Amino acid sequence: MAAAERGQQSLRFTSLRPSCDCLTAAASKEVFALGEMGTVRVEFTVGGRSGRQEKYVTVTTDDPAEQPVSLLVVIEISEPMAMQPRQLPWEKGAWRFLW
Numbered sequence: 001m002a003a004a005e006r007g008q009q010s011l012r013f014t015s016l017r018p019s020c021d022c023l024t025a026a027a028s029k030e031v032f033a034l035g036e037m038g039t040v041r042v043e044f045t046v047g048g049r050s051g052r053q054e055k056y057v058t059v060t061t062d063d064p065a066e067q068p069v070s071l072l073v074v075i076e077i078s079e080p081m082a083m084q085p086r087q088l089p090w091e092k093g094a095w096r097f098l099w
Contacts, residue, residue: 010031011061013027015058015059016057017058018057022044022055023043025040025041025043025057040057042071050077050079051076052074053073053074053076055072057073
């Protein structure tokens with residue numbers, strides 16, 4: 001990402017706000033010189049989530065002329081194991097399933 005692309009001064013990231021507790025975000029630097037490049041590193045905690053996840057990180061700078069920018073984070077989480085049906089009825093001492 002290019003920081004401080006416009007204007008004549010450096011640009012400071014004042015906040016990186018993830019949209020959920022499952023994300024953390026950190027910039028490679030806090031202050032960028034005019035035309036300097038940098039990165040925003042985002043880490044996602046899977047927890048019990050599966051399927052397509054869409055989350056955001058909102059970046060706010062000290063430039064009063066610029067609105068905060070929302071970065072979209074998309075991840076597809078496959079289930080490590082799936083069983084069909086999810087439950088099997090079983091009686092204690094039975095030698096076969098009840099379906």
